Amino acid sequence: MPDSEWQPPLPIFDDVAGIAIDEQSQVAALTGESTDQAHPGQAILWPELASTPEDAPVCISNGGPGAVPGTVEAGGEGMGEGREDGNEKGSEKVAAEQTAASLTQLERGCRTCQRCDLRAGCTQVVFGEGNPHARLMFVGEGPGQQEDIQGRPFVGAAGQLLDRILAAVDIKRDEVYIANVVKCRPPGNRLPTWEEAEACLPHLIAQIQAIRPKIIVCLGALATQTLIDKKARITRVRGTWFKKDGIMYMPTFHPAALLRDETKKRPVWEDMKKVKEALDHLDTP
Numbered sequence: 344m345p346d347s348e349w350q351p352p353l354p355i356f357d358d359v360a361g362i363a364i365d366e367q368s369q370v371a372a373l374t375g376e377s378t379d380q381a382h383p384g385q386a387i388l389w390p391e392l393a394s395t396p397e398d399a400p401v402c403i404s405n406g407g408p409g410a411v412p413g414t415v416e417a418g419g420e421g422m423g424e425g426r427e428d429g430n431e432k433g434s435e436k437v438a439a440e441q442t443a444a445s446l447t448q449l450e451r452g453c454r455t456c457q458r459c460d461l462r463a464g465c466t467q468v469v470f471g472e473g474n475p476h477a478r479l480m481f482v483g484e485g486p487g488q489q490e491d492i493q494g495r496p497f498v499g500a501a502g503q504l505l506d507r508i509l510a511a512v513d514i515k516r517d518e519v520y521i522a523n524v525v526k527c528r529p530p531g532n533r534l535p536t537w538e539e540a541e542a543c544l545p546h547l548i549a550q551i552q553a554i555r556p557k558i559i560v561c562l563g564a565l566a567t568q569t570l571i572d573k574k575a576r577i578t579r580v581r582g583t584w585f586k587k588d589g590i591m592y593m594p595t596f597h598p599a600a601l602l603r604d605e606t607k608k609r610p611v612w613e614d615m616k617k618v619k620e621a622l623d624h625l626d627t628p
């Protein structure tokens with residue numbers, strides 16, 4: 344599609360789900376009141392979050408996949424269109440190979456991209472990595488210094504924290520796909536501008552279309568504003584499910600924000616438990 348015709352898909356709120364703020368989680372995040380359920384990874388990895396009252400439920404916002412198991416299915420139009428959960432292993436294998444080939448082709452195109460000035464200042468393009476047919480995808484902001492050096496997303500301090508977060512909810516890194524809004528490192532690790540995010544968005548959308556995840560976790564404000572709503576405030580919408588084209592979106596804080604402010608650990612823990620629960624519901628017939 345010519346650049347002049349391309350428009351970012353914003354805003355993309357689901358008409359039914361709307362902004363279904365999970366008030367219990369919001370209040371808990373503000374007051375420090377726990378809504379945790381016991382989890383073996385929590386006390387090990389984040390001992391300060393280990394209080395687990397037995398009667399405290401984990402809430403899933405209205406419209407979230409955990410609320411109505413089995414309703415987060417493909418078949419709508421747009422980015423989530425066409426995914427099937429058939430039991431035909433042969434066709435699954437063919438589909439996975441096609442997706443991998445598609446991603447390889449997209450990555451090749453991305454490496455020669457010069458749609459914005461970031462390419463001139465970075466060492467290499469960090470396209471993304473992970474399971475090409477992941478049901479769960481994480482989208483961050485942009486590569487940092489280590490990512491720029493290694494050519495892989497989330498391998499610096501924030502990436503190591505993301506690995507711990509995933510381990511805490513029993514999700515393996517190689518099960519998921521991880522990418523950023525912009526593929527080239529902004530100078531000095533600054534946040535990408537909105538113009539840079541818009542320039543790079545076709546790459547991200549193409550990735551999403553190829554992978555067709557069921558759930559996307561938006562890590563930080565930029566990913567949330569790029570994929571959910573340009574006006575969204577991460578402190579208000581985090582922990583809330585959004586739905587578009589058969590994909591559920593969960594905004595939460597970026598791991599780098601947790602490194603700067605430990606009080607954000609609890610909200611992220613709560614958000615990730617919702618993601619894990621929704622992921623498990625995908626397996627429920």
Ligand code: SF4
Binds near residue numbers: 462525
């Ligand atoms: S950040 Fe994205 S749009 Fe900009 S040059 Fe790199 S790949 Fe292209």
